[in-house]
Amino acid sequence: MANLSVLSVILRQRRQKLAELIDFPAVLWSGGSNSRNFPANTFPFRANSHFLYFAGIPLQNAAIRLQGGNLQLFIDDPKPSSALWHGETPSREEIAAKIGADDARPMAELNDFIENVATVPVQDAATWTQQSQLLDRWILPKNQLEGIDLDLAKAIISLRIIHDEMALAELRKAAVVSVEAHQAGMAATRKAKLEAEVRAAMEAVIMGQNMTTAYTSIVTVHGEILHNGHYYHSLQPGDLLLADVGAETESGWAADITRTWPVSGKFSPTQRDIYDLVLAAHDACIENIFPGVEYGDIHLIAAMVIAEGLVDLGILRGKPEDLVKMDLHALFFPHGIGHLLGLDVHDMEDLGDLAGYEEGRKRSDRFGLSYLRLNRSLKPGMLVTIEPGFYQVPAILNNPKTRDQYQYLVNWERLEQFADVRGIRIENDVLVTESGSEVLTAALPTQAEEIENLV
């Protein structure tokens, strides 16, 4: 047993836990790479996360079969001619040894081991076509899972949702590098003329440590566009720059951090007022994270702090409790307080709401709650993001219906004085512990003065 790697030991634990939950075999595919207009020019490969969880390394065009705690690996050996173009690559046997597989075979033999197996679909069409053909039923990413596939998904969720030691070690690595990226972004801002330059400075930190971004970075002076994936705007001294950038380790574990900082290095008084309000919401959420607490209640804490703060600032009129019930906070905070984080930045979102919503729960119809991606009772080992924000979204606030409906509850004239606050978000990655929580991304400051000092 002396030469068993940590990787192979942890992977064995994971599949033994799975074996306690299901009594049928499962096959998980890794997926293949997608082409960028011609076949030899590919996008970077990203292995399926369920595969990664049990196989540990991002193998391409591979499958694993899990049964009773055993792991069979299916992968083809590299072609001899590939040595010229790609150098020496590990053989099937070497890979099998590394991940502690009990058996290893060429891909073509998978056909002999598919009786009564469950699976979950992989996103790339070549792979889900292969899954469907081999299992002789449709395995489509857009379909609702059924039968043993659904049972498998639920079993995987119950494992992946509570992070083990190896997962946490990787998640901490991703957090460290993401913190460095944000520091580099702040430091690059004063000399930068374009959003793109700050983004480049941040992603260079991630790339320079052989990681990738876990999702399309948001680096923008228009933070009110929630998923802004463009970087064309020039930076003006009065702007706030919102950066939502996270790294992903080689084995796929993600971080997800947002900070908002003044391009000039100094918040204006109005920017500072709103920044401190968003930070108060952020801090109140984290202070209230304990095992057993409902994540939906954490969302409502943020809503309440924001409503109270906006009343104090004269932007909203009324009792904060009433305003939250009427979703007035959601005019300025139109998204959920966060989501699960793990191998995916919205962890297990490929399974729809199966992971995010506790069994029997469904998305709310309320504008202020419908965007909530996570609705579960918190448990030690869960990793969630906490990311309150304040945005002046033209599509919401300039809508004549909104203006009419809330002509008294919103002090629109007062709001105009905050025109230099288009979008602020503060986001950290928070691990639920036995005694409360631990912020994995705490090395990056949140206090306004500390942020100003880093720009």
Next chain:
Amino acid sequence: MANLSVLSVILRQRRQKLAELIDFPAVLWSGGSNSRNFPANTFPFRANSHFLYFAGIPLQNAAIRLQGGNLQLFIDDPKPSSALWHGETPSREEIAAKIGADDARPMAELNDFIENVATVPVQDAATWTQQSQLLDRWILPKNQLEGIDLDLAKAIISLRIIHDEMALAELRKAAVVSVEAHQAGMAATRKAKLEAEVRAAMEAVIMGQNMTTAYTSIVTVHGEILHNGHYYHSLQPGDLLLADVGAETESGWAADITRTWPVSGKFSPTQRDIYDLVLAAHDACIENIFPGVEYGDIHLIAAMVIAEGLVDLGILRGKPEDLVKMDLHALFFPHGIGHLLGLDVHDMEDLGDLAGYEEGRKRSDRFGLSYLRLNRSLKPGMLVTIEPGFYQVPAILNNPKTRDQYQYLVNWERLEQFADVRGIRIENDVLVTESGSEVLTAALPTQAEEIENLV
């Protein structure tokens, strides 16, 4: 006519030229984005290059129908709810005006305009499935084109292979930024500990100007692995670093540059000998580029210069002409001298060898020639890469068969003295002009001393 944009005028010229070549309608699809494990987390979108050539901008999930010089645009308007997440995006009518479309309709109406249309397949499976269903025949990227689809492909090739003014303007932009990226890579090398850090410094220059890389960067001290897409090696003072990195403009036009530089800032005498030899091959190729010259002959010039040089250095024994005929040069230069460059880094390689090989020509069976991607008579307006190299590929040189077969023609003992030269390549982008050629990437030095000064 005063407010017609340059873009719309050039696009009209392109489709009028197409109309002179085909008498049937064509529909070109742009393609969609691929998911990175869950639907909302996508890889960057890359529009199909044929679509881009005639539509000018990278629209997602769109199609254009070309007939008799007219352009019909098919694209859906953004959903109202997308303003929250993605901000205000241009409407169908605004896009149609920008690209000078004669007509614009929702995607669903494409169904009414597909009689007898030709097309070429897009790489992503969702799109080629849609193409196949709508046209009621298989449009598969891996299939050989037939009938009017083949005629369309040939017509497009005859246009895209000779670059017009707007194409050249874009290609020059990509070249400028790629040159800057290489300069940044050289400047970052001395302080860098890992290949990844140099790669990050180079790609940050590209990203900082809102461009992307045109292909997976190669930045490695193991240049003998021709398509090395990893960046894990540490940099040692005696190493050569080979960087093959090129930018792509927003509308998809590519550059493709390779330089090889000493990590220490100073080539060793053996590295310098081989570097100068590769440079001599590079220079000889470019000096011989004129309209009417066969690109295959340019390849043979490189082979001859390399064979001569290796004889002079005592690595090969025999007459250079005989050595080239026996493919001895290909032991060290096992790839073609270059390829077409345009909207794709291997331009139009999605059409197999249709673009690279003149009608009636086929790939050679000879080891030294089979990798040649381009086999045409050169014409003004063609853009090609010139990229000779020298590599000590273990899979080739340590093969007992090679050792046995060439025990006399290769001086293996002498070769051992060049152990610190694992891989060198020098690559520039060369435009064929009426009077000879113009190197679009000439701003980046090739001379050894100049390279040393930049490190």
